[in-house]
Amino acid sequence: MNMFSQDADFKMDVLREVGNIGAGNAATALSRLLDKPVDMAVPKVNLLPFERIAEQVGGSEAVIVAIFLRMEGDAPGNMFFLISREQARHLLQGLLGIDAAADGDYSELELSALCEIGNILAGSYLSALADLTGLYMSPTVPSIAVDMAGAILSYGLLQFGTMGDDALLIDTTFLHGSQESEGHFFLIPDPDSFEKLFRALGVPI
Amino acid sequence: MTEANLIKIGMADMNVGIGGTLLRTTGLGSCVGLTLHDAERQIAGMAHIMLPSSEIAREGKLNLAKYADTAVPELIDRLARIGADPRRLVAKLAGGAQMFAFAGGSDSMRIGPRNVESTKHALALRSIPVIAEDTGGNYGRTIELDCRSGIVSIRSVQHGVKEI
Numbered sequence: 001m002n003m004f005s006q007d008a009d010f011k012m013d014v015l016r017e018v019g020n021i022g023a024g025n026a027a028t029a030l031s032r033l034l035d036k037p038v039d040m041a042v043p044k045v046n047l048l049p050f051e052r053i054a055e056q057v058g059g060s061e062a063v064i065v066a067i068f069l070r071m072e073g074d075a076p077g078n079m080f081f082l083i084s085r086e087q088a089r090h091l092l093q094g095l096l097g098i099d100a101a102a103d104g105d106y107s108e109l110e111l112s113a114l115c116e117i118g119n120i121l122a123g124s125y126l127s128a129l130a131d132l133t134g135l136y137m138s139p140t141v142p143s144i145a146v147d148m149a150g151a152i153l154s155y156g157l158l159q160f161g162t163m164g165d166d167a168l169l170i171d172t173t174f175l176h177g178s179q180e181s182e183g184h185f186f187l188i189p190d191p192d193s194f195e196k197l198f199r200a201l202g203v204p205i
Numbered sequence: 206m207t208e209a210n211l212i213k214i215g216m217a218d219m220n221v222g223i224g225g226t227l228l229r230t231t232g233l234g235s236c237v238g239l240t241l242h243d244a245e246r247q248i249a250g251m252a253h254i255m256l257p258s259s260e261i262a263r264e265g266k267l268n269l270a271k272y273a274d275t276a277v278p279e280l281i282d283r284l285a286r287i288g289a290d291p292r293r294l295v296a297k298l299a300g301g302a303q304m305f306a307f308a309g310g311s312d313s314m315r316i317g318p319r320n321v322e323s324t325k326h327a328l329a330l331r332s333i334p335v336i337a338e339d340t341g342g343n344y345g346r347t348i349e350l351d352c353r354s355g356i357v358s359i360r361s362v363q364h365g366v367k368e369i
Contacts, residue, residue: 054232061232158256
């Protein structure tokens, strides 16, 4: 992307910080929900070929639980909260005391509970982002799917699809408690949103 | 039995094969997997189409495999180049799902059905019949095409494996 022809490293650092602040706020929200510590890795910011994006969560055919929402407003984009089925089970158990089957279908209640968790976390991510940038950002109603990672993530790549064969992804991994399972926040701003984000943060373009 | 030669096709990508070759693409969501087959020559091709029309493209060098309107003619040409007769080609479609349900969804959320419509339109322009399809729904699919028989096996998380 042309936007990154100058000061690419610095701009990537800025986006990493954006991910850090957003996901940090979301991790805090998750930690409060679970009443357990939630750790977070330093966000990875990469321009990745479409094929490699699903690899970040186990490959195109790996079955994941995904809560997806569009952020609308000044700098639109796509946001995913992605967890494994095992981790979804832990969340349901920890939060609601529901003993969900590890692999079977989810009930309406379980799906709706997971969707609401995703909603709360994405909301805290976005509000931190809005505070930081002073931009108006509003999340759409979230939607949940349990399916192949490739099929799910391709939804977040459509806006980049018209521009080329890669997408810029801000990926934050978090780990909770002693459990090894990890979850991901994927923020994929629309290609046109980078200029607005950088302007709002005072980054020379 | 010899190990079949497997060619993987990525997102917004296409390829062709002959005889015992298997063509495979994984994780079709709103994308459409298009297969074309010439039964007599046992030549077949597959495209993983991502968007309905190249009119919305803003990229410098167009990736022909990405858009329905450009992928169809390009795949036909590539098959003709390795010996297929375009008049004998038959098409099968899979994918074009709507993975997420949104109340009052915007146009970009209907991308799956639009991809299917647009692919069918491009095939009709070249008079290629669609003899089977497994499209729509709200789930992802992985498809594998046997270039010899033209049979497409479709795998999904909820529905197991089926053949068209």
